[in-house]
Amino acid sequence: MTDIATSATRVAAVPGGRRRRLNGGGPRAGTIAAFLTPFFLPFFLFHLVPVAYAFWQSLLVVRREGGQYGTSYTTFGGFEQYLLVVQNTEFWGSIGRIGLFGVVQVPVMLFVALIMALLLDSPLLKLKSFFRITAFMPYAVPGVIAAIMWSFLYSPQLSPVVDLLNGIGVEADFLGPNAVLWSAANVSTWLWTGYNMLIMFSSLQAIPQELYEAARIDGASNWAIAWRIKVPIIAPSVILTTVFSIIGTLQLYGEPAVLRQISSNISSTYTPNMLAYAVASGNNYQQAAAISVVIAVITFVLSFGFMRLTSKRAGL
Amino acid sequence: MSNRVTSIRLAGAVVATAVGISVLAACSSPAPSGDTSAAAAACEPAKGKVTLQYWNTVPGMDKVVDLWNSKNPNIQVEIKNISNDMYGTIGNALKAGNAPELSQIGYDQLPSLRLQSAFADASVCPDALAVKSKFVPWAWSQTSFGDTGVFAFPQDTGPMALYVRKDLFEKHGLEIPKTWDEYAADAQKLHDADSDLSMTFFDPNNAEFFNGLLWQNSAKMYDYSGDKWQVTVDNDKSRQVADFWQKLIDAKLVRTDLAHATTPMYAAYQKNQIATYIGAAWGYSMLRDNLPDQKGKWTIVPLPTWGTSTASGNWGGSTVAFMKGNTHLYESVKFNTWLNTDPEALAMENELGGLYPASLDGLALPALKKGVPYYDDQKIFDVFAESSKNIDRTWSWGPTQKTTNLALQDALAKAVGGEGKLTDALAAAQEMALKSMQEQAIPAAAGN
Structure with missing residues (x-):
């Protein structure tokens, strides 16, 4: 992901910049090693090794010998685990569900974040730092705590919101079979809008004021400045937040x-990660590893596919 | 839990997605697990002082262990509370080869853990075989896997009973139901009298509860014969239970929007919306502690039965298992025997941890003969003791019980949400049980 970040900033900051060739050998190599080791050592140990190990696990199958409680061993099974993933309707069901979630939630969240960022950047808004902090604040709440808080607002037994809606004759069921996906989406949106807004807002801050002055002299309204100048310039940030959101989804x-603790309409296989966890907790680590690898590949294809598509279009 | 930013900042999607699972996977060793009896070949007392590790989730167990330690300077026990992700902790320790000598294990997880060679067989110790007669028979049968070894001692059980709001029953002129048919009839009467009042709730996400009901009806989920596990989750008896609840749900006589032991559930009871609670022995302290305002309003009666059968069900309970690599079986048996049969220890566990003993002598504890103030001084444990006697001894759990339970829950929830019937859930759980066994190369077939 550092790649995405650097390419995005590079595109924005130094178009056409060429990296200077480093002179090899001498004390410089040592310096480079000293600076890189703190990153690459943990990266290797805690990312590459586990990923490779998970991939290796996903190629194994369990065999067993000797009676009712015989002993088990694992052996190389090629892509047998992957075949099971492909055939698993629960898995594709969860991908479909999350696809629907993403197609709706990501654009809504990013659109709201963009509007909020533009408002914060507009000269018309007062109390900017107050709004900036409050908009960002949900992000400081750990995701699980946020979900627990929201579950109290959704529960028909506890929620003042549900009571209020019932009072004015609206039958509200936030945890029903069709509503619960959007209730979860709402929690995600609440959590992440401020974060995405901040990324967009910081790119807005980097735009030189001269551009606005020039635009104003040309007779551009605030509205035109926002949509014709600001939004196109921060497009790389919007793309970046989209990629983050696709991955997060x-x-x-x-x-x-x-x-799920309070609604039976969320199954144990509701999202791909929940399915992987459920399979792993049933001691089927090899299948869980295969599911994880497939999720990773889908994530990779979608996020990089999106980046390629948008960067070509935007001519970045 | 998912944390979008950190994972992204660290190294990206591919890495982050796989890493969570690979941490789990990192602990699964491909080497065949050794023969459990090899390490346990001897039951020799150690020379000098021994320290045993004992992992559990029981509140107040540290005090019980302190008592043992003060009496037994040569067999010291160190305790670790693993309430947070109990089976994850145990599973990791097993794979890393540093499991404790003793650990709490639920009855329904015994077969799947034995299948992973998680236990040491204490039957090499004469003392371990001698305590058989001290325990409730079905519990011993499950810990000894039908007397094929001694892998754990029973600690507590969850004989089921019906908790009744006697004030609401009196108000609406209802009789205490003796059978499930009477229970359904009472539910109808209650609903007719007050549509905001329900007889009980059905939580589809609680397979352990549903399994307790299946157990009562001897709706065996598994059997082992012909060198194969016979999967019989979907059978006539289990369908009878599912049909019964389906009718109650269809007629809207029971609530389906509450999850067991959650704040919303207690809130519904608090608001006098539900008249009974189908629970286990350990539930007595849950109502007492969470619904203090309803002191004196509850009474406990035997679980409604199927027709003329007297059979009751069991929900939950735990064992203390001898774990793989235990080289101090002699001392472990001594401590485990004391922990689960000594009156003083059992009294403490009951008082501090709410455990309902699996030991026969434990059922006669003075503390379990007294009236309980919350229940209007009713001798509630007499009801549970009677229930305990009427539990089917031949019930057994499957080697992939957790996966079966999850599949059952998911399908029950679908049915409650209007997709299919509860009986379809039995078929789904049956299918998943077979599939999960096949995936782990456990010989299995449909036995129905």
């Missing part, structure tokens, strides 16, 4: 897992 776990 595919990894969705916390919000539905917490809501």
Whole structure:
């Protein structure tokens, strides 16, 4: 992901910049090693090794010998686990569900974040730092705590909101079979809008004021400045937050897992990660590893596919 | 839990997604697990002082262990509370080869853990075989896997009973139901009298509860014969239970919007919306502690039965298992025997941890003969003791029980949400039980 971040900033900051060639050898190599080791050592140990190990696990199958409680061993099974993933309707069901979630939730969240960022950047708004902090504040709440808080607002037994709606004759069921996905989406939106807004807002802050002055001299209204100048310039940030959101959606776990405590309409296989967890907790680590690898590949294809698509279009 | 930003900042999608699972996977060793009896070949007392590790989730167990330690300077016990992700902790320790000598294990998890060679067989110790007669028979049968070894001692059980709001029953002129048919009839009467009042709630996300009801009806989920596990989750008896609840749900006589032991559930009871609670022995302290205002309003009666049968059900309870690699079986048996049969220890566990003993002598504890103030001084444990006697001894759990339970829950929830019937859930759980066993190379077939 550092790649995405750097490419995005590079595009914004130094178009056409060329990296200077480093002179090899001498004390410089040592310096480079000293600076890189603190990153690459943990990266290798805690990311590459486990990923490789998970991939290796996903190629194994369990065999067993000797009676009712015989001993088990694992052996190389090729892509047998992957075949099971492909055939697993629960898995594709969860991907479909999360797809629907993402197609709706991500645009809504990012649109709201963009509007909020533009408002904060507009000269018309007073009390800017107050609004900036309050908009960002939900992000400081841990996801699980947020989901628990929201579950109290959704529960028909406890929620003042439900009581109020019932009082004015609106039958509200936030945890029903069709509503619960959007209740979870609402928690995600609440949590992440401020964060995305801040990324967009910080790119807005980096735009030189001269551009606005020039635009104003040309007779551009605030509205025109916002849509014709600001939005196109911060497009890379919007793309970046979209990619983050696609990844986050595919990894969705916390919000539905917490809501599952009070709603039976969220199954143990509701999202891909919940399915992987359920399979792992049933001691089927090899299958869980295969599911994880497939989720990772889908995430990779979607996020990089999106980046390629948008960067070509935007001519970045 | 998912944390979008950290994972992204660290190294990206591919890495982050896989890493959570690979941490789990990192602990699964591909090497065949060793023969459990090899390490346990001897039951020799150690020379000098021994320290045993004992993991559990029981509140107040530290005090019980302190008492043992003060009396037994040569067999010291160190305790660790694993309430947070109990089976995850145990599973990791097993795979890392540093499991404790003793650990709390639920009855329904015994077969799946034995399948992973998690236990040491204490039957090499004569003392371990000698305590058989001290325990409730069905519990011993499950910990000894039908007397094929001694892998754990029973600690507590959850004989089921019906908790009744006697004030609401009196108000609406209802009789205490003796059978499930009477229970359904009472539910109808209650609903007719006050549509905001329900007889009980059905939580589809609670397979352990549903399994307790299946157990009562001897709706066996598993059997082992012909060198194969016979999966019989979907059978006539289990369908009878599912049909019964389906009718109550269809007629809207029971609530389906509450999850067991959650704040919303207690709120519904608090608001006098529900008249009974189908629970286990350990539930007595839950109502007492969460519904203090309803002191004196509850009474406990035997679980309604199926027709003329007297059979009751069991929900939950735990064992203390001898774990793989235990090289101090002699001392472990001594401590485990004391922990689960000594009157003083059992009294403390009952008082501090709410445990309902699995030991026969424990059922006669003075503390369990007294009236309980919350229940208007009713001798409630007499009801549970009677229930305990009427539990089917031949019930057994499956080797992939957790997966079966999850599938059952998901399908029950679907049915409650209007997709299919509860009986379909039995078929779904049956299918998943078979599938999960096949995936782990456990020989299994449909036995119905």
